[in-house]
Amino acid sequence: MHSDDFDRDPTVTLHLRSLLRPPADAAYWDGLETRIMDRIVADGAPALRTTGGFAAISAWWEPFAQWTRAGGLVAAAALALTVWGLWETSSSDARLAHEAAVEALSTPLDSVGRPLSDAPREKTVPDLFRY
Amino acid sequence: MSRRKARTAEGALEAKAAADAVLAAREQERLHVVAAQDGDMSAFSQLVRKHQQRAYAVARAVLLSHEDAEDAVQEGFLHAHRALSRFRPDQPFGAWLHRIVSNAALDLARRRKVRDTDELVDTHASPFRDPAEADELHDRLRSALSQLPDRQRSVLVLHDVEGYKHAEIGAMLALPEGTARSDLHHARAAMRTILGSLRRPA
Numbered sequence: 001m002h003s004d005d006f007d008r009d010p011t012v013t014l015h016l017r018s019l020l021r022p023p024a025d026a027a028y029w030d031g032l033e034t035r036i037m038d039r040i041v042a043d044g045a046p047a048l049r050t051t052g053g054f055a056a057i058s059a060w061w062e063p064f065a066q067w068t069r070a071g072g073l074v075a076a077a078a079l080a081l082t083v084w085g086l087w088e089t090s091s092s093d094a095r096l097a098h099e100a101a102v103e104a105l106s107t108p109l110d111s112v113g114r115p116l117s118d119a120p121r122e123k124t125v126p127d128l129f130r131y
Numbered sequence: 132m133s134r135r136k137a138r139t140a141e142g143a144l145e146a147k148a149a150a151d152a153v154l155a156a157r158e159q160e161r162l163h164v165v166a167a168q169d170g171d172m173s174a175f176s177q178l179v180r181k182h183q184q185r186a187y188a189v190a191r192a193v194l195l196s197h198e199d200a201e202d203a204v205q206e207g208f209l210h211a212h213r214a215l216s217r218f219r220p221d222q223p224f225g226a227w228l229h230r231i232v233s234n235a236a237l238d239l240a241r242r243r244k245v246r247d248t249d250e251l252v253d254t255h256a257s258p259f260r261d262p263a264e265a266d267e268l269h270d271r272l273r274s275a276l277s278q279l280p281d282r283q284r285s286v287l288v289l290h291d292v293e294g295y296k297h298a299e300i301g302a303m304l305a306l307p308e309g310t311a312r313s314d315l316h317h318a319r320a321a322m323r324t325i326l327g328s329l330r331r332p333a
Contacts, residue, residue, distance in 0.1 A: 036208045
């Protein structure tokens with residue numbers, strides 16, 4: 001016996017089933033179907049999916065759904081190309097920076113510096129150190 | 132031993148065939164829903180044909196009279212058709228429809244209660260007569276059912292007569308499963324009290 005059945009009265013259940021049984025006549029159900037459909041037609045409200053909500057979004061997406069796989073492949077290829085391009089750019093930048101640094105170090109330090117000019121602006125630093 | 136194996140294999144084949152039939156029916160229903168969503172009225176008519184008896188049983192659990200149950204079924208299908216664009220075809224149509232029909236039935240029961248209170252009409256009066264109504268025992272059962280609160284009566288009938296599970300009843304009537312369970316036991320206890328005299332030997 002099911003745990004919900006400990007207080008069920010089988011006699012009452014039997015009579016309830018008999019009392020509430022749906023009409024057995026097939027003609028009744030044909031007639032009810034007709035009445036339901038007549039009311040729906042008279043109501044005139046469309047059931048179309050394009051009227052809103054999730055179904056509307058699904059309907060909008062349907063023509064594009066077949067391109068999902070191809071679109072995914074193209075997106076993946078574009079992403080791979082972008083990553084490769086970024087890596088190439090950054091490695092060439094690093095190479096150029098490295099070459100510039102090496103070149104700068106190989107130049108004698110004397111030739112890099114400039115002699116102080118006699119302009120007043122250039123004199124301020126030695127003047128500051130003096131005090 | 133080999134006969135036993137053969138029986139087991141036969142049983143497995145039958146189970147597979149039954150499962151395949153269920154899947155085919157579900158797919159057929161999904162196609163009808165999609166077609167109905169595209170405006171195909173004959174597809175919706177197929178859905179009505181398939182589900183109207185179960186919908187009637189749900190409505191009859193809430194409402195005491197045959198006419199009210201039929202009204203609730205018609206209202207339910209009308210609301211379902213209006214809301215069909217928002218229904219996802221991969222979901223079970225029956226469960227969705229039963230929720231709508233039970234709401235329509237509860238709404239009708241509330242309206243009837245107000246009307247009956249206002250007009251002091253005998254709640255059992257009905258022009259519809261079936262052989263069962265002539266039976267005295269059925270009259271007393273009907274009277275006992277009418278004394279139960281709407282929710283308890285619905286849970287009792289949906290569970291004991293229609294065979295729904297508590298979770299399904301909870302979903303249908305917007306109740307927690309535990310409430311449906313306790314409503315069932317309260318309803319059975321009330322029926323026992325009301326029908327006490329039925330069980331006494333004559």
